[in-house]
Amino acid sequence: MRRLIEKGLMFGGLVLVDSPVLVERYKRALKHLTGKETALPDFHIDMSGFSPEIGDELGDEHYLNPPGFNRQFILLTTDQKKAPLLNARFSTSRGVLRQFIEANEAELFALTARDAVAGELVNSVYAADSPARLFDIRQVTVEADTTQGTVATAERLTGLIDRFKTEPDAWWDDTLIGEMIQLAGVTGDLSRNPVRLRSMTFEQDDFWTSHFGGVYILRSVPHPAAIVAGGKHALGPLPIADVLDLTDRTGIARFLSVNELAEPIVTGRGAEVAAVLRQKMDFIVAEVAGSEGHVSEATTRRDLRALARRYAGRLPQEWEGLAQLVAWAEDGARWPRITSDHPAYFYTLRAKRTPDADLVNMLLAELCPLDIRQLFICHKELFYRLYRTWSEAKQAFVAEVLAREYMVDKAGTRDALFGPEETMDEPAAPVAGPWGAPAKPSRPQRGDDIIDRVGPWDSLRRR
Template sequence: MKRLIEKGLMFGNLVPVESPALVERYNRALKALTGKETKLADFHIDISGYSPEVGDELGDHLYLNANGCNRQFILLTTDQKTAPLLNAKFSTSRGILSRFIEENEAQLFTLTARDAVAGELENTVYDLDEPKRLFDIRRITVVADTTGNHVAEGQKLSGLIERFRSEEDGWWDDVLIGEMIQLAEKTGDVTRNPVSLKATSFDQGNFWTAHFGGLYIFRDVEHPAALSVGPKEKLGALPITYVFDLSDRNQVAKLLDINDLVEPIHEARGTDAAAILRQKMDFIVVAAAAELGLDIGHGSRRDLRQAAASMGSRLPEEFRGLAELLRWVETGGRFPRITAMHPAYFYTLRAKPHADRDLVNMLLAELSPLDVRQLYICHKELFYDLYRSWPEAKKQFVADYLEREYQIDKAGARRDLFGPEPGMADTGVVVEAGPWSRRTSRKTDIVDAVGPWGSVRKDRR
């Protein structure tokens, strides 16, 4: 992991906490939230205020996320909005924190100029003792204030001012006036600079969670289902009709297709499909060569072609399927038949532009783990877990590639791979039916006739 840290591929873009004043504010907030303090003179924090160094010192890397479902946070600066979220338990947590900071940036800038803001991503579930409790999480409320309670006292002062203005004898109420003066010394002029935070509630519809071995929940779609990373039988009864795991490839493919969540790469508008397919094939060659102990030289395109040629029939099915599709993209001819059961199938898809695009690309990354670039971009926790077990040659190639090709232009790479960023209200676009997709009328006919997963019943019979 040291190689990734040195190249900025792990713990990158964290916010440094170096001044004694910021360390002291952090400790005040940490004490208020957890009863603990750090003795470190400097460290780094993510968007939630979690620090890997402080986690090492305390021997607890979940010190701000004890139960994994009501994450606490510490804000020292609004610059944290661009930092990553480490040890994420829910795919929605970083987005919620980022939107909260952006929509309250002016107020938070004022508050963090003199104190730390501490808070919690609160929901009505406090103990995830069984998987079905995940479905009780519907709305996340951001509860936040400074360690000096400036927000609460600002709201209290605003209420006193309203009383002073509306009550007939307010001018002669010495107790009321004295309390207002005392609070104003802490909060400042709340009539000119109101101390309040907005946009503190966020719906949690479709999401991924690390709990119970990993679970994707799609409930705010036309045909809901839950996808378990591990065996679905271990989850027990869930309050949703359809439950699959990642080995149910036909059903997962049907879920993504029938809810209009994905599109084939070769049909995506404005995409260089041939270049993307070649890069995916390169990653697969590197993985296969490393497993077989073959030399890939410097990892150039020529070196990888030679490695592929030397492997011959030992090349993985993922490579063969993508090679067939690449030939069709570049030269035409007969379209390759790549079904959901083919190992290359999920490598050929990307999410459509909709509000859950990142969640779907995260799922696709888990279904196509040999594409290490997509895995790194879309599912860093899984990338780091798998990286630890890779052969040294693969670790070196992947780290060098990501540093050289991705770090220099992250936004450009994401745009080329996944398209432009969708708006929050974007529900996606309709793509003309191609070799791998059905027209809407046909899809609707099938659903009306046998339900969204008719093939499931057939397979089970």
């Protein structure tokens, strides 16, 4: 994994902790939370305060998340909100922690000026001894305080101040006044430096978890379902009507359709659409050529096009289906019929701009493992797991491509793949997609707006 680290594709964006003061605060918080200690004089931390160097030192990469359910965190600076979250066991953890930091930024800035803030993302379930227990998770609450208990002390001081202001004889209560002075020595001036953290609870209706081999749970949609990475029967009975696994392609396509969660990447003819499809095709060629040692760090897009010609007839159906779409988009060829049972089907989709867009794109990435760029962007845990199984030559090629084509323009790449970010405008009427059969079976003519005439899910609904 060293190559990924050197190119900033792994452990990139971590916060460096090298100040003796901050190192000492971290050590105190680590001891407070876990009872463990570190002897490192400097290290890097992610959004939650997890350090890969300390994890390596302790031989435990989950030292801040031992049961995998209630992630603990250590905040030394509010700048941690920009860092990635490593070893995430739940897809919602990063969003929850970031919202907590942003909602309490002024208070956390004041608190971390004097001490580390330690806390926990408390799920409504503390452990899962069976897959069915995952469905008992309904919300997560953020609990946090400094290692010296400054927030709790401030709450107590606030209560004493209220007593002092309201009780008639408080002016003569030396015990009350003495306790207020003592507590103020810990909290400082509450009127200038507020230390009360908002109590925040987040609903957990839709999420992915790495537990039990990987499970997607979507309950807020009109037609809820669970989608599992392994065999669904191995999980036993689950308290949800529809349970699908990744081999149930038609079922997943129908689920995405009826809940209006996905849309086609291809929205009409044009060079931009064809470019996105060609990039996906190149990654598929790299998979085939890489298995025979014909890709390297120096392999270019032009080389991949030559390899595609060399391996013509041996490329998988995913490549063939995308090639047919490119021929339609660029040359006006016959419109290809790509249904849910076609291997290329999910390669042609992206999430709609809904609250579950990131989760849906994560699911689509797992359904399209040959598109290594989308896999890296949307499902890093799976990307890193697969990366370890590749040949060294393919690892070098993938790292170079991602560093050269994604890292230099993340926003532009994401915009091309997943569409522009949502604006404040009123949402437009939904646009019909291209994948089903036309209302009247006829060959599309040049200039026809096929997207308006063809719907992506007609065959599924009829089925």
